[in-house]
Amino acid sequence: MNWALFGASTIASQYMISAIRANAGQVSWVVSGSRDRAERYARDNGIARGTSEMEEALNDPSVDAVYISSTNEKHKDQALAAIAAGKHVLCEKPLAMTLSDAARMVAAAREKGVTLMVNHHLRCAGSHRAIRKLIAEGAIGALRSVRVFHAVHLPEHLRGWRLDNPGAGGGVVLDMTVHDTDTVRFLLGEDPVSVTAETDATGMGAGVEDSAMSVWRMQSGTMVFSHVSFNHPFGTTGVEIHGSDGAIFAPGVISQDPKGEVWLTTSEGRREITFDRGNLYDSVLVEFGKAVRGEAHSGATGLDGVKSLAVALAVREAARTGQRQPLQFEEIA
């Protein structure tokens, strides 16, 4: 597959360009807000062409797909333009800034008959696939609760728009709660029906929250706790899932890399579960390829992206109002 990148971003240079190439793909264009930056980024990353005009890349008939990793407020217009040009789209999270924009993107891709996938990479990790399988097989019995630990320290080189630009989609909720949502929905195979939350601005961000704790009720009644933060220098990540017959402890698995451990504890004792340690983003691209070919896949669809955004927005609203927020996904399906 031949790709155009919309966004001369860190995630593309650190992970996605190499993942595209590892999947026998090529990257022919990078589009940036600045032509100079586009050209420099193209040179640094071995990309044939850099431009500030997205139409140049979209008019190239050899481009099959667009990977969007610009700041969040640009995702919608860039995705709609790529879809209108008949390109498949892999879009970064959050899909958009509002639910109606995200729903528009999903509808546009459906109408045009192109794939729209969201880069929720965690569902493509071997660890999370192993946990999902254990739950589905009934290894821990009836589910009681899930705890997601995702309070970390934002690396220095990412302390830009995430911390000081609400208009670009800054703030930890749009950045990380969306990932927790998609991961829990993937692990449990069900949606949240309501959320309550508290957020905090502990001084790291200017004008946006840098920490959030939220509690969600799932369709089955299972309770979920999600803790996200940019401001925990000694924080670690992980997931715990508790059931009537056992528990799964998975420290370190909320990561961009194939890290962490998965442990199953039941009345028979505690045993480590092995899992595939392949690159998560390579795996996203494998799922994207399947979706484009019309095959069954386990990547995050546009609708999955709408749902993760819906929960994140509800978490913010719950924290703002102090009121539990109901979620009704039938309305946005």
Ligand code: NDP
């Ligand atoms: P970056 O800040 O690295 O890039 C975002 C935009 O900022 C770029 O498109 C670029 O704009 C501009 N930019 C970046 N670096 C510079 C610079 N040195 N000088 C001037 N402008 C610069 O963001 P991330 O890569 O961290 O995130 C991009 C998107 O990817 C976001 O939507 C984020 O939520 C998502 N993301 C997803 C992850 C995942 O695992 N799924 C992980 C990390 C991020 P321009 O293109 O106009 O030049």
